[in-house]
Amino acid sequence: xxxxxxxxxxxxxxxxxxxxxxxxxxxxxxxxxxxxxxxxxxxxxxxxxxxxxxxxxxxxxxxxxxxxxxxxxxxxxxxxxxxxxxxxxxxxxxxxxxxxxxxxxxxxxxxxxxxxxxxxxxxxxxxxxxxxxxxxxxxxxxxxxxxxxxxxxxxxxxxxxxxxxxxxxxxxxxxxxxxxxxxxxxxxxxxxxxxxxxxxxxxxxxxxxxxxxxxxxxxxxxxxxxxxxxxxxxxxxxxxxxxxxxxxxxxxxxxxxxxxxxxxxxxxxxxxxxxxxxxxxxxxxxxxxxxxxxxxxxxxxxxxxxxxxxxxxxxxxxxxxxxxxxxxxxxxxxxxxxxxxxxxxxxxxxxxxxxxxxxxxxxxxxxxxxxxxxxxxxxxxxxxxxxxxxxxxxxxxxxxxxxxxxxxxxxxxxxxxxxxxxxxxxxxxxxxxxxxxxxxxxxxxxxxxxxxxxxxxxxxxxxxxxxxxxxxxxxxxxxxxxxxxxxxxxxxxxxxxxxxxx
Amino acid sequence: xxxxxxxxxxxxxxxxxxxxxxxxxxxxxxxxxxxxxxxxxxxxxxxxxxxxxxxxxxxxxxxxxxxxxxxxxxxxxxxxxxxxxxxxxxxxxxxxxxxxxxxxxxxxxxxxxxxxxxxxxxxxxxxxxxxxxxxxxxxxxxxxxxxxxxxxxxxxxxxxxxxxxxxxxxxxxxxxxxxxxxxxxxxxxxxxxxxxxxxxxxxxxxxxxxxxxxxxxxxxxxxxxxxxxxxxxxxxxxxxxxxxxxxxxxxxxxxxxxxxxxxxxxxxxxxxxxxxxxxxxxxxxxxxxxxxxxxxxxxxxxxxxxxxxxxxxxxxxxxxxxxxxxxxxxxxxxxxxxxxxxxxxxxxxxxxxxxxxxxxxxx
Numbered sequence: 001x002x003x004x005x006x007x008x009x010x011x012x013x014x015x016x017x018x019x020x021x022x023x024x025x026x027x028x029x030x031x032x033x034x035x036x037x038x039x040x041x042x043x044x045x046x047x048x049x050x051x052x053x054x055x056x057x058x059x060x061x062x063x064x065x066x067x068x069x070x071x072x073x074x075x076x077x078x079x080x081x082x083x084x085x086x087x088x089x090x091x092x093x094x095x096x097x098x099x100x101x102x103x104x105x106x107x108x109x110x111x112x113x114x115x116x117x118x119x120x121x122x123x124x125x126x127x128x129x130x131x132x133x134x135x136x137x138x139x140x141x142x143x144x145x146x147x148x149x150x151x152x153x154x155x156x157x158x159x160x161x162x163x164x165x166x167x168x169x170x171x172x173x174x175x176x177x178x179x180x181x182x183x184x185x186x187x188x189x190x191x192x193x194x195x196x197x198x199x200x201x202x203x204x205x206x207x208x209x210x211x212x213x214x215x216x217x218x219x220x221x222x223x224x225x226x227x228x229x230x231x232x233x234x235x236x237x238x239x240x241x242x243x244x245x246x247x248x249x250x251x252x253x254x255x256x257x258x259x260x261x262x263x264x265x266x267x268x269x270x271x272x273x274x275x276x277x278x279x280x281x282x283x284x285x286x287x288x289x290x291x292x293x294x295x296x297x298x299x300x301x302x303x304x305x306x307x308x309x310x311x312x313x314x315x316x317x318x319x320x321x322x323x324x325x326x327x328x329x330x331x332x333x334x335x336x337x338x339x340x341x342x343x344x345x346x347x348x349x350x351x352x353x354x355x356x357x358x359x360x361x362x363x364x365x366x367x368x369x370x371x372x373x374x375x376x377x378x379x380x381x382x383x384x385x386x387x388x389x390x391x392x393x394x395x396x397x398x399x400x401x402x403x404x405x406x407x408x409x410x411x412x413x414x415x416x417x418x419x420x421x422x423x424x425x426x427x428x429x430x431x432x433x434x435x436x437x438x439x440x441x442x443x444x445x446x447x448x449x450x451x452x453x454x455x456x457x458x459x460x461x462x463x464x465x466x467x468x469x470x471x472x473x474x475x476x477x478x479x480x481x482x483x484x485x486x487x488x489x490x491x492x493x494x495x496x497x498x499x500x501x502x
Numbered sequence: 503x504x505x506x507x508x509x510x511x512x513x514x515x516x517x518x519x520x521x522x523x524x525x526x527x528x529x530x531x532x533x534x535x536x537x538x539x540x541x542x543x544x545x546x547x548x549x550x551x552x553x554x555x556x557x558x559x560x561x562x563x564x565x566x567x568x569x570x571x572x573x574x575x576x577x578x579x580x581x582x583x584x585x586x587x588x589x590x591x592x593x594x595x596x597x598x599x600x601x602x603x604x605x606x607x608x609x610x611x612x613x614x615x616x617x618x619x620x621x622x623x624x625x626x627x628x629x630x631x632x633x634x635x636x637x638x639x640x641x642x643x644x645x646x647x648x649x650x651x652x653x654x655x656x657x658x659x660x661x662x663x664x665x666x667x668x669x670x671x672x673x674x675x676x677x678x679x680x681x682x683x684x685x686x687x688x689x690x691x692x693x694x695x696x697x698x699x700x701x702x703x704x705x706x707x708x709x710x711x712x713x714x715x716x717x718x719x720x721x722x723x724x725x726x727x728x729x730x731x732x733x734x735x736x737x738x739x740x741x742x743x744x745x746x747x748x749x750x751x752x753x754x755x756x757x758x759x760x761x762x763x764x765x766x767x768x769x770x771x772x773x774x775x776x777x778x779x780x781x782x783x784x785x786x787x788x789x790x791x792x793x794x795x796x797x798x799x800x801x802x803x804x805x806x807x808x809x810x811x812x813x814x815x816x817x818x819x820x821x822x823x824x825x826x827x828x829x830x831x832x833x834x835x836x837x838x839x840x841x842x843x844x845x846x847x848x849x850x851x852x853x854x855x856x857x858x859x860x861x862x863x864x865x
Contacts, residue, residue, distance in 0.1 A: 369726050
């Protein structure tokens with residue numbers, strides 16, 4: 001290899017030879033071929049440069065002989081030119097290509113969730129124990145009518161625009177079949193049915209095996225229109241128009257031909273081996289009035305029985321955009337923050353484009369209320385929600401529900417190694433290789449997702465009970481339940497919360 | 503220190519109410535006496551009363567009770583009123599000077615009628631117009647606070663213990679078919695007269711005991727519809743919710759109760775009755791108007807009152823009756839103080855609205 005292209009491996013695989021029994025499990029588990037048996041020395045060896053630190057070998061080694069550490073071999077220290085910045089130059093000088101990354105923005109920008117604190121009752125009103133008292137986490141997403149209509153007998157006419165009913169205000173966000181595996185999709189679909197929530201097909205269509213989970217499925221219509229047909233639109237509980245994604249606002253998607261195999265190709269309705277390229281914009285939506293037409297086309301196609309979600313990336317002018325969307329006929333707006341995950345995105349876009357979801361949410365909720373149109377739409381936020389406290393804070397800021405993607409994948413085994421784009425996911429999630437896919441058992445996957453949201457729901461109920469709130473509806477937009485720390489006045493103003501101590 | 507309205511102040515309290523369903527007039531003496539045994543539920547930082555049927559000779563006119571900080575504020579207010587209303591009477595609210603009540607502002611009352619020419623120009627009905635003018639005076643005019651604006655009813659309130667407030671306003675001289683009362687225990691000490699209760703808008707008045715944990719969710723929702731929560735109190739937001747649901751959305755009292763003190767889904771899911779379907783519809787349409795946390799309220803309106811507890815019954819409240827008079831109070835002792843022989847004492851369950859109406863034609 002040209003020494004100019006040599007990059008010091010990011011990780012070092014440390015093997016405890018006292019423990020290693022040469023069982024070669026690590027070699028079998030590693031799709032990256034980092035481990036190999038050296039017949040000469042009769043020991044296991046490894047090529048550190050191939051290791052992505054997915055931890056699969058560490059977790060499966062029967063004698064716990066392995067650990068992966070960050071390589072401490074470094075360039076001369078420089079506060080401006082980090083090792084990563086230098087390495088990226090080498091890669092680009094060698095390849096002439098756009099840098100690609102997977103999963104969400106990992107930079108050290110502020111995480112506003114961590115700067116918000118939640119209230120609790122003391123003395124003047126009682127906290128409520130969710131183990132002893134009813135505590136409600138059910139929400140309905142969709143447009144609320146502004147007129148009350150009565151039947152001739154004086155009772156209320158209870159017809160409503162289509163609503164999504166969630167037992168917990170958390171849904172699994174869009175991840176396409178193709179970007180993740182059949183077994184991952186099956187886990188998400190079954191867990192959603194069990195939990196009374198929804199998962200989202202992403203832009204890859206819906207495998208016909210999963211039509212039976214349609215009542216808990218949100219089907220996505222993205223710019224590539226992959227897998228979109230009448231049955232697909234009608235089988236889901238709701239339709240999501242994907243205008244943008246937090247990890248890569250302003251650009252489309254690219255699933256390499258290598259992943260367009262077998263059922264993925266059939267489900268996407270494109271030939272095997274062809275690259276699936278989603279254009280940056282929808283070529284029939286160049287403005288807000290075009291969006292309205294697409295919303296109503298989809299409503300017509302589904303006889304006004306399905307709520308329409310419009311998903312947009314959180315960008316600078318998000319409040320005005322959301323206001324436009326709220327008047328477009330959409331029933332739900334999904335906001336995706338700049339920390340949102342992805343199978344692959346250009347690194348520069350992922351790390352530099354878009355704004356934090358906390359600020360976007362606060363601005364959108366306020367704007368829609370100022371304009372008196374908050375009832376026209378529900379707001380769902382994602383990118384990134386990491387735990388139940390983030391959910392509670394999001395709802396208190398004004399969200400109706402949250403989307404989780406990365407957290408769901410972590411529950412399925414993802415170690416956040418951020419190499420989804422390689423297609424060699426050792427955990428059977430972001431891969432189409434049959435021998436890897438089968439590592440993810442959908443029975444176990446489903447159970448773990450159910451466990452995760454069950455645990456979150458319990459925690460949400462505890463937090464609500466502490467605040468003396470026994471229905472999540474009373475938390476939504478209840479910003480007095482939040483206080484800020486480590487925030488400047490402008491940030492507090494945008495978030496619409498008081499500083500701790502005020 | 504921030505004034506009331508610039509900071510949210512939760513408070514505990516005592517409430518009471520009485521109504522004659524026959525429409526018999528009662529002086530304010532009894533309701534004042536009723537508050538005495540509940541003295542310790544207040545802390546002297548606010549007391550007040552609402553009375554219905556007290557202005558029969560002006561029953562077609564909106565009675566505005568107003569606090570002014572200064573003579574200039576009154577002139578400003580009157581200038582504004584004259585642009586939209588005919589003022590048929592303008593006078594001091596009679597008071598009795600007593601040592602317990604201090605820092606008295608100018609307390610004035612007007613009997614007014616909106617000019618029909620103004621209504622037709624703005625394409626508003628008179629109640630909507632009055633409600634907007636009251637909101638404007640209370641938010642845009644310094645030193646002006648309209649604390650009562652209904653027809654043939656009036657609110658009387660001050661900083662002090664309720665029994666002193668009753669004497670101060672000479673309530674024994676008024677006769678009404680329904681009375682509500684409030685003693686306040688705010689957990690902060692602004693000592694502002696406007697912050698005392700009842701809170702009223704048009705003929706709706708609210709007395710409330712509790713602290714609603716849903717406050718900011720309710721406030722931010724109701725403010726979408728032109729209300730401005732200038733006091734940041736629970737009572738204020740409840741009054742606006744009542745006005746919005748009953749007057750603007752034309753819902754019934756029972757329907758309002760189903761929204762603000764909604765039955766739990768676990769109850770609604772069980773029998774799929776017509777009623778459960780109606781309630782579920784209301785919960786889906788008005789989720790942001792659910793009130794959580796402890797409260798007991800009495801909502802007064804022309805011809806009746808409604809008593810309501812939060813859905814989990816986290817505040818005490820009992821009702822009782824004697825002949826044609828029905829009583830509501832935070833404590834049974836308060837009712838016994840004025841009617842020792844009260845019958846059918848009953849503690850309503852959470853979310854159960856207790857509605858008493860004066861018989862048709864008797865008010």
